[in-house]
Amino acid sequence: MTVHRILIVSGTHGNEINPIWAVKQFNREENNFKKGIEYQYILGNPIAYKKGCRYIDVDLNRSFKGSDNYHQHNKNVYEINRANFLVDQFGINGPQPCQIAIDLHTTTANMGTSIVMYGRRYKDFCLAALLQNKFGLPIYLHEKDKDQAGFLVEAWPCGLVIEIGAVAQNFYDPKIIDRFLIIIGSLREEIDKLKKNLIELPRELIVHVHQGSIDYPRDEKGDIDGIIHPERINQDWKMIKNGDPLFLDSQGIVHNYAGQLMWPVFIGEVAYKEKKIAMSYTKKEVINSINEWVQDFESL
Amino acid sequence: MTVHRILIVSGTHGNEINPIWAVKQFNREENNFKKGIEYQYILGNPIAYKKGCRYIDVDLNRSFKGSDNYHQHNKNVYEINRANFLVDQFGINGPQPCQIAIDLHTTTANMGTSIVMYGRRYKDFCLAALLQNKFGLPIYLHEKDKDQAGFLVEAWPCGLVIEIGAVAQNFYDPKIIDRFLIIIGSLREEIDKLKKNLIELPRELIVHVHQGSIDYPRDEKGDIDGIIHPERINQDWKMIKNGDPLFLDSQGIVHNYAGQLMWPVFIGEVAYKEKKIAMSYTKKEVINSINEWVQDFESL
Numbered sequence: 001m002t003v004h005r006i007l008i009v010s011g012t013h014g015n016e017i018n019p020i021w022a023v024k025q026f027n028r029e030e031n032n033f034k035k036g037i038e039y040q041y042i043l044g045n046p047i048a049y050k051k052g053c054r055y056i057d058v059d060l061n062r063s064f065k066g067s068d069n070y071h072q073h074n075k076n077v078y079e080i081n082r083a084n085f086l087v088d089q090f091g092i093n094g095p096q097p098c099q100i101a102i103d104l105h106t107t108t109a110n111m112g113t114s115i116v117m118y119g120r121r122y123k124d125f126c127l128a129a130l131l132q133n134k135f136g137l138p139i140y141l142h143e144k145d146k147d148q149a150g151f152l153v154e155a156w157p158c159g160l161v162i163e164i165g166a167v168a169q170n171f172y173d174p175k176i177i178d179r180f181l182i183i184i185g186s187l188r189e190e191i192d193k194l195k196k197n198l199i200e201l202p203r204e205l206i207v208h209v210h211q212g213s214i215d216y217p218r219d220e221k222g223d224i225d226g227i228i229h230p231e232r233i234n235q236d237w238k239m240i241k242n243g244d245p246l247f248l249d250s251q252g253i254v255h256n257y258a259g260q261l262m263w264p265v266f267i268g269e270v271a272y273k274e275k276k277i278a279m280s281y282t283k284k285e286v287i288n289s290i291n292e293w294v295q296d297f298e299s300l
Numbered sequence: 301m302t303v304h305r306i307l308i309v310s311g312t313h314g315n316e317i318n319p320i321w322a323v324k325q326f327n328r329e330e331n332n333f334k335k336g337i338e339y340q341y342i343l344g345n346p347i348a349y350k351k352g353c354r355y356i357d358v359d360l361n362r363s364f365k366g367s368d369n370y371h372q373h374n375k376n377v378y379e380i381n382r383a384n385f386l387v388d389q390f391g392i393n394g395p396q397p398c399q400i401a402i403d404l405h406t407t408t409a410n411m412g413t414s415i416v417m418y419g420r421r422y423k424d425f426c427l428a429a430l431l432q433n434k435f436g437l438p439i440y441l442h443e444k445d446k447d448q449a450g451f452l453v454e455a456w457p458c459g460l461v462i463e464i465g466a467v468a469q470n471f472y473d474p475k476i477i478d479r480f481l482i483i484i485g486s487l488r489e490e491i492d493k494l495k496k497n498l499i500e501l502p503r504e505l506i507v508h509v510h511q512g513s514i515d516y517p518r519d520e521k522g523d524i525d526g527i528i529h530p531e532r533i534n535q536d537w538k539m540i541k542n543g544d545p546l547f548l549d550s551q552g553i554v555h556n557y558a559g560q561l562m563w564p565v566f567i568g569e570v571a572y573k574e575k576k577i578a579m580s581y582t583k584k585e586v587i588n589s590i591n592e593w594v595q596d597f598e599s600l
Contacts, residue, residue, distance in 0.1 A: 021527060024550045050523075052573070108468045168408045168468030170570040174530035223350075227321060230474035250324045270470040273352070 003191060003300045005038045007090045007098035008184060012061050012105065012152055013271070014048025015169040019104030019162075022180035037188045040090060040098050044152070045082060052170050054271055055079055060152070061103070067150020087155050099300040100127070101156035102187060104180060107165035108270045109279075110234040113179050115139045116161035117207075118151050122290075123158035126297035129201045129289055130190040131160075131183070138237055140265050140282060141207040148275075158300055166234070169270065194294070201289045208237070208263050208282035215276040217249045225250050228268045228278065236267050240281075247278070303491060303600045305338045307390045307398035308484060312361050312405065312452055313571070314348025315469040319404030319462075322480035337488045340390060340398050344452070345382060352470050354571055355379055360452070361403070367450020387455050399600040400427070401456035402487060404480060407465035408570045409579075410534035413479050415439045416461035417507075418451050422590075423458035426597035429501045429589055430490040431460075431483075438537055440565050440582060441507040448575075458600055466534070469570065494594070501589045508537070508563050508582035515576040517549045525550050528568045528578065536567050540581075547578070 010019035023041050043049060045060045060079040063069045064087070069080060090098045105116075115137050117124045128139050140163070142148065153159025162183050167176045193199045217226035226247040227233075232240070240246070240257050247255040262281040266272060269279075310319035323341050343349060345360045360379040363369045364387070369380060390398045405416075415437050417424045428439050440463075442448065453459025462483050467476045493499045517526035526547040527533075532540070540546070540557050547555040562581040566572060569579075 021550075025552070028550065028552055108471050166468075168466075168471070168570060170573070171408050171468070171568060172527040172533070174527070174533060177527075227472040227474070227477075233472070233474060250321075250328065252325070252328055268471060270468060273470070 003037055003099045003195075003297075005040050005096070005098045006187065006191075007040045007042060007101040007156065009042055009044045009086075009101060009103045009152060011046070011049045012044030012103055013054045013059075014045045014050070015052055015054050016104075016106040017049070017170055018106050018164070018167060018173060018176040019180050020049065021172060022104070022177045022184065025177065026181055026184050036192055039184075039188070040096060042086065042090065044086070044103070045079065047078065054169075061105075062148065062150050064150040064152055064155045066154060070150050083150075083152070083155075086152070091155060092157055099157060101153045101159035102184075103152045103159065103161045104184075105161055105163045106167050106169075106176060107163055107266060108168060109266045109268055110166040110236050111163055111265065112236075113137055113162070113164050113183065114265075116142060116163050118142050118154050118161075121158065122293045122296035123300060124160060125205060125287070125289070126194075126201065126293040127158060127160055127191075128207075129205050129293065130194060130199070131186070132205060133199070133202045134186060134190055135183075139205065139207045140210065141285075142210045145210060145212075158297065194297070201294060203289055205287045205289055207285050207287060208265065209285050211262065211281045211283055213272075213275075213277040213280040214246075216273075216278045217247050217255055219250075224273065226255065229254060232264075233268055236265050237263055240264055303337055303399045303495075303597075305340050305396070305398045305400075306487065306491075307340045307342065307401040307456065309342055309344045309386075309401060309403045309452060311346070311349045312344030312403055313354045313359075314345045314350070315352055315354050316404075316406040317349070317470055318406050318464070318467060318473060318476040319480050320349065321472060322404070322477045322484065325477065326481055326484050336492055339484075339488070340396060342386065342390065344386070344403070345379065347378065354469075361405075362448065362450050364450040364452055364455045366454060370450050383450075383452070383455070386452070391455060392457055399457060401453045401459035402484075403452045403459065403461045404484075405461055405463045406467050406469075406476060407463055407566060408468060409536055409566045409568055410466040411463055411536050411565060413437055413462070413464050413483065414565075416442060416463050418442050418454050418461075421458065422593045422596035423600060424460060425505060425587070425589070426494075426501065426593040427458060427460055427491075428507075429505050429593065430494060430499070431486075432505060433499070433502045434486060434490055435483075439505065439507045440510065441585075442510045445510060445512075458597065494597075501594060503589055505587045505589055507585050507587060508565065509585050511562065511581045511583055513572075513575075513577040513580040514546075516573075516578045517547050517555055519550075524573065526555065529554060532564075533568055536565050537563055540564055 056078040063079040063083040216224040219225040226249040229245040264279040267279040356378040363379040363383040516524040519525040526549040529545040564579040567579040
């Protein structure tokens with residue numbers, strides 16, 4: 001296996017500050033550097049962080065190759081330049097090449113500690129399986145959504161997002177910081193174990209596969225005119241069935257869910273209002289693990 | 301008593317959205333309008349609300365008469381114009397005069413449901429006593445802070461802030477909305493009771509009197525270099541004594557509190573970072589209620 005450097009990105013969204021602190025703390029506490037896989041730390045969007053906002057011009061995590069932002073490339077767009085810099089510097093062909101990228105995010109939704117993966121790359125399955133095996137973390141598999149593309153980790157041969165919430169934007173929460181510390185510390189350990197044939201992947205992986213997103217009720221002006229229903233708010237990962245209450249609008253009318261069984265995620269995420277997403281729907285899928293996941297991962 | 305109209309302001313800070321929803325809901329549910337005191341509703345900062353930010357140019361709740369913003373009056377400053385509009389329209393001499401202003405706010409700090417009052421006006425004491433008597437709400441008495449002046453409610457003869465948290469900016473939380481609904485509903489009731497001599501003020505009022513604020517540890521560039529200590533975060537209203545841990549900096553060094561017994565409030569409030577406030581200190585004071593509070597209130 002040739003994995004020798006993992007890129008740990010924090011602050012890809014400038015107002016998600018707990019991972020930034022966690023990385024700082026991890027780096028400092030790591031007195032005894034263990035030989036083996038090295039961590040490369042980078043602050044994703046330093047100017048947005050400085051200003052306390054998600055981004056300056058466009059969402060950095062929708063600005064890598066494959067995104068509309070990227071293809072409407074404009075030299076004056078800060079995040080496009082930043083995306084290019086990150087890939088040029090730490091991409092697989094850069095001067096400080098990293099084989100894996102781990103992008104650390106927080107959410108105002110009650111997602112707990114979770115993994116987000118983009119598409120069905122074998123290497124990502126391998127890494128996700130290692131983490132689900134160790135911690136039982138839920139996995140949100142994002143795919144086939146043309147409105148949402150160009151994510152950071154897709155620009156590396158292997159990569160996952162770690163998404164932890166609920167926590168307010170720009171608010172340091174020690175419990176959230178601790179959860180990041182556990183994940184950062186374990187990543188290298190788990191990969192090391194796999195390398196030394198000390199662990200096997202679980203037989204199957206449970207993933208929540210993205211099916212689509214739903215917007216809030218809106219009034220005639222297009223303004224949001226509803227809140228997530230009190231029985232649904234904070235109930236991420238919990239099944240929703242036909243007829244369940246979904247929104248409560250300003251007229252006091254309950255909007256019910258109409259459709260098949262789904263498992264919603266990112267319920268009420270503040271940053272997704274501008275994307276017209278009140279929550280996303282997923283379906284559960286059990287994927288049998290195959291040898292190629294590890295083989296592919298070992299070829300990194 | 302001549303109180304016949306109360307101004308209920310929500311969204312003075314555009315990203316504090318739960319009171320806006322609560323007012324909408326209250327207004328709708330209020331089918332049977334009770335004769336007596338009327339509520340006048342207004343959205344404090346509609347443009348900031350639309351944009352999902354605290355303010356456009358300057359903090360509206362530091363833009364009324366008495367503030368530096370106000371005295372550096374600039375016609376191009378949106379919030380100064382808005383402050384003037386609110387007073388011109390709903391002030392005691394306006395076409396829709398309100399005798400009392402209630403300004404509804406949320407905080408990312410764990411303040412629970414609380415009252416903020418500015419200075420020691422008898423009328424405010426009377427109203428605060430009514431609410432503390434009914435709900436046992438803690439009161440933060442803000443005074444003698446030249447860096448913080450020109451608050452909305454000070455521009456009315458009587459007025460209080462209702463401050464509820466913890467809740468993230470721009471995130472609708474049904475529990476927080478409910479708490480606002482209870483307060484809005486009770487205000488009129490309590491004043492009506494006082495008017496009809498159905499209640500007496502409690503003998504004494506417990507207030508937490510503002511003593512000053514403390515900033516985060518900062519690095520040589522002036523950037524924040526510390527988080528609220530895990531033992532202190534979310535512990536608003538709870539006593540702090542000499543030697544208690546206060547901050548944890550990026551070197552892992554604990555910064556302890558040095559000083560007299562204090563009761564901190566607004567611990568880690570996100571919006572106060574720009575004001576260089578990590579938390580404010582208060583001292584407890586028991587104030588004996590006097591007849592003049594009610595007399596003054598009745599002269600409104």
